[in-house]
Amino acid sequence: MGGGRARVMVVEDDAAVRTVVGDYLRAAGYDVSLYSEGVSAREALRADLPDVLVVDRMLPGVTGDDLCxxxxxxxxxPVIMLTALGAVEQRIRGLERGADDYVTKPFALKELRLRVDAQLRRRTPASPADAFTVGDFRIDPGRRRAWRGGExxxxxxREYELLLYCVQHPDQVLARDDLLGEVWGWSFGDTSTVTVHxxxxxxxxxxxxxxxVYLRTEWGVGYxxxxxGDA
Structure with a gap:
């Protein structure tokens, strides 16, 4: 992001939604680029990545899934998917494509902004931290990188945030609701999001x-x- 404004790309084929979201995020201080379809958005992503991608899952032609x-x-x-598909199975498919978060239409503009804010905070550590090793895993919070067995x-x-939280709480039972709150920052939500990640x-x-052998299921509770990797 550097020292300038964070850049958000919005890909949405509904002109009214695209315009309103763009205006709102610009008023919130973001540098926003808008795209109405996936082909031009894909070319723009290949040329230069923004700080956050907000994309409608059901775009014609090159879909949000394709872009993700x-x-x-x-x-x-970070990828936030916009979707009119309310079924849990459909949201899970978006997450399985690699999305970090999703917002279901119709949505409040403030909710979307808060989700964008959260993604940016996770990519910008509040203060430098030393790398550390726990078991087979080495974590470098300053560079947001992780290794297992030297690789x-x-x-x-989002995967990094989830692994970091797990490494910081070794050999503890981690309930899905607790992970949803600690890693996603949600006080409530669909725990299938945790399951997919x-x-x-x-x-x-x-x-x-x-x-x-590392991240094992505790049936009925979490992980x-x-x-x-002990048995």
Whole structure:
């Protein structure tokens, strides 16, 4: 972000929603770029990444899912999906594509701004912190990077936050509701969001994701993080 205003790209095919969201975020102090479809947005993302991407999931042609997948190939850019699909299964699919957060239409503009604010805070640590090691994992909070067994783990912003919280609370039972509050900052919400991100994190840190040894399920409660992969 540097010293200037944070840049937010909004990709939304509904002209009224696009205009209102753009005006509101600009008034809140963001540098906003607006796109009505996925093709031009994809070219812009390839040329220069913003600080946060806000994208409608159901775009015609190149969809929000397509853009999210492309971004995830090479970047941990925070992605917030806008969706008119209220079913839990549909929201989960958006998260599985690599989104960090979602807002269901119709939504309050203030809610969207708060979600954007939260993503930016997570990418800008309040103060430098020393790297530390817990079990098989090494975390560098200052650079927001993580390693397992000496090999760097490619994480999205939200995956990094989830791993960091787990590493900071080793061998403890972590309830889904607590993770939703501590990692997402939500006082309430759909805990399937946590489930999807745990699944994504396992795919990156577990030797065999189907049989996790680090991030194990505590049935009916949540998860337990065992940093040395103990049985």
């Amino acid at each position: 997948r492309e971004v995830r190939r090479s970047s941990d850019l 760097e783990i490619a994480l999205t912003s 745990v699944r994504r994190l396992r795919e990156k840190v577990e030797p065999e994701p189907r049989y996790p 337990r993080f065992t940093p040395r």
